[in-house]
Amino acid sequence: MNSCVMSRVRPATLEDLSALVALERACFSRDRISRRSFRHFIQRAHAVFLVAVEENHTLSGYGVLLLRRGAQLARIYSLAVAPEMRGGGRAKLLLKALEEAALEHRTAWVRLELHQDNEAAIALYQNRGYRPFERFIDKDEGFAEAVRMEKSLLRNLEPGDTPWPYYAQSLPFTCGPASLMMAMGGFFPELALDRSLELQLWRESTTIFMTSGHGGCGPHGLAVAALHRGYEVRIHTSVGKDLFVDSVRHPDKKSVIRLVESNFIDVLHQHDVNVQEEPMTLEEISAALEAGWAVLVLISAYRLSGSKAPHWVIVAAINHGFVYVHEPDLDDEKGQTSTECIGIPIPCEAFVGMMSYGKARQQAAVLLRPPRMESITVDEN
Incomplete structure (x- = not known):
């Protein structure tokens, strides 16, 4: 076994090109990275390219991490250690450094692809917390069986880390009520x-x-439901009465949505509810949490589930550059558990992009605090 006590990791430079090409030839018999590609990885802004170097300055390994602009996902493109230097922990050292670099770039997930017969590499990644999530046939490599693996670099919040309990919506259109229930x-x-x-x-x-299908819930309706139970509520929205009108095409449906929303708004005005037609900033959401408010935010669910529908979540916490949310949409068919949906970490920049819905980039948030001593009675007619 070759100890890596004296190994260190640093960014690759153009001076490493010849050593990298030699290392690639020693490690792989096919699908080798070319000198030109190595140069591209070193010079491109959206990749992390690290090398392991010995005390005598020889290069013993490398790792390439590809970052995706505007996303919280990175991919380990390649990781290699010289055959004569294996078994000393250099692969672990490089992998740890790549993960730390990914975190510095506000990346929450790292993925990679491996051939199924590469048992040593699969074991390395599994020991570092990676789990297989898809098996496929690699047509570019002689139809070999391959596996995709991933790891979350950020742990979800534990139930005790946030005051909000978790409740999974039981129907496709009840994310709003489920989020409101978590606040309550x-x-x-x-x-x-x-x-x-x-x-x-x-x-x-x-x-x-x-x-x-069935209608969901807008901010005004959720606020009225909370108001009915005596909660103090506030609303932030980028528009007035026509928040979801463009989600349907039929004129009668548009008319119904406008009428229902108008009734909700009338009730809120009757009780002097603070309705601001200004979207909330992350700084304002953080301040509201500090002041004891529960904050429900309408987001585009595309980055969470692939759905383009508007979707409600409750913000569990904001810290260290991440927004943590409880995701009410638990997908049992994919084997999800509540543990995976509690306090999901989302980079602040990514969450800001999610805080708008549709072509008009509509935004909405509902805030509530504990009810006053005497419950408010709302006329439901």
């Missing part, structure tokens, strides 16, 4: 969070129509 449960832990309450909140706050 944080203020009153004894509150039973169940499907009965979920459906009751949905009936009180739905827009009737939205995109296809």
Whole structure:
């Protein structure tokens, strides 16, 4: 075994090109990275290229991490250690350094691809917390069986790290009620969070129509449902009454959404609810959390689930450059558990991009605090 006690990791430079080409030939018999590609990786701005160097300045390994602009996902493109230097921990040293570099670039996930027969490499990544998530046939490599693996560099919040309990929506259109229930449960832990309450909140706050299928819930409806239970509420939205009108095409459906939203807004005005037609900034959300508010934010769910539909989440925390959210949409078909949906870390820059919906870039947030001593009664007619 070759100890890597004296090995160090540094960024690759153009002076390393000849040594890198030689190392590539020693490590791989096919699909080798060319000198030109090595040069490109060294010079390109959106890649991290590190090398392991021995005390005698010889190059013993390298790792290439590709970053994706505007995304929180990075890919380990290649990682290699000289055959005569293997077994001394250099691969682990390089992998750890690549992960640290990924975190510095606000990357939450790292992925990679390996041939299924590369058992040593698979074991290395599994020992570092990577898990296989897809198996496929690599047509570029003689139809070889291959596996894709991934690792979350940021741990989700533990249930005890946030005051908001977790509740998974039981229907595709109840993300708003589920998020509202998590807020209510944080203020009153004894509150039973169940499907009965979920459906009751949905009936009180739905827009009737939205995109296809059953209607979801807008900020005004959710605020009225919270107001009905005596909560102090505030709303931030980038538009007034027409938040979801463009999500449907039929004129009658548009008319219904406008009428329902108008009724919600009238109730809020009757009770002097603070409705601001200004979207919230992350700084304002953070300040609201510090002041004891629960914050529900409408996002585009595309980066979370691939769906382009508007989607409600509750913000669990904001710190160290990340927004942590409880994701109410738990996908049992993909084997998800509540652990994966509690306190999901999202880089602040990415979350800002998610805080808008549709072509008009509409935004909305609902804030609530514990109810006053005497509950407010709202006329539901």
